[in-house]
Amino acid sequence: xxxxxxxxxxxxxxxxxxxxxxxxxxxxxxxxxxxxxxxxxxxxxxxxxxxxxxxxxxxxxxxxxxxxxxxxxxxxxxxxxxxxxxxxxxxxxxxxxxxxxxxxxxxxxxxxxxxxxxxxxxxxx
Numbered sequence: 352x353x354x355x356x357x358x359x360x361x362x363x364x365x366x367x368x369x370x371x372x373x374x375x376x377x378x379x380x381x382x383x384x385x386x387x388x389x390x391x392x393x394x395x396x397x398x399x400x401x402x403x404x405x406x407x408x409x410x411x412x413x414x415x416x417x418x419x420x421x422x423x424x425x426x427x428x429x430x431x432x433x434x435x436x437x438x439x440x441x442x443x444x445x446x447x448x449x450x451x452x453x454x455x456x457x458x459x460x461x462x463x464x465x466x467x468x469x470x471x472x473x474x475x476x
Contacts, residue, residue, distance in 0.1 A: 395466045396446075402459040408452040416450055445471050 408416070415421045417438040422431035434448075441448045445465050452458035465471055 397464050397466055398461055399464075400459055400461040402457060404457040407454045407456045407458055408450075409454055413450055413452050417448070444468065 412423060417434050418431075419435040420431040421435075422429045424431075437448055441462065441464075445468060447463045449461045449463070450458060451461075
């Protein structure tokens with residue numbers, strides 16, 4: 352199995368994958384270049400991207416990755432519910448989870464959450 356690395360980016364704007372990984376995690380956004388951000392962007396969402404340099408996935412796997420019961424593991428090894436549960440949690444919080452992957456290029460999972468969930472739900476939190 353090839354050795355792989357993992358990097359993460361937490362910001363209030365899109366992550367720049369062209370920058371040299373690992374991207375530092377910064378609560379207020381930014382990329383460790385002195386730009387911390389103020390916790391809000393134009394669309395009021397926070398993005399957290401986790402990338403690896405592993406084997407990546409074929410397009411037919413990516414297309415089904417959030418389907419309940421889908422697994423690439425053998426019989427009796429997994430239920431195939433983990434990512435479908437993550438997908439539902441993101442929907443319940445008015446967010447989203449996305450994946451980008453290609454064979455030989457690793458994978459990136461991006462979680463997008465609204466910063467103003469209390470306003471979306473009409474609650475004073």
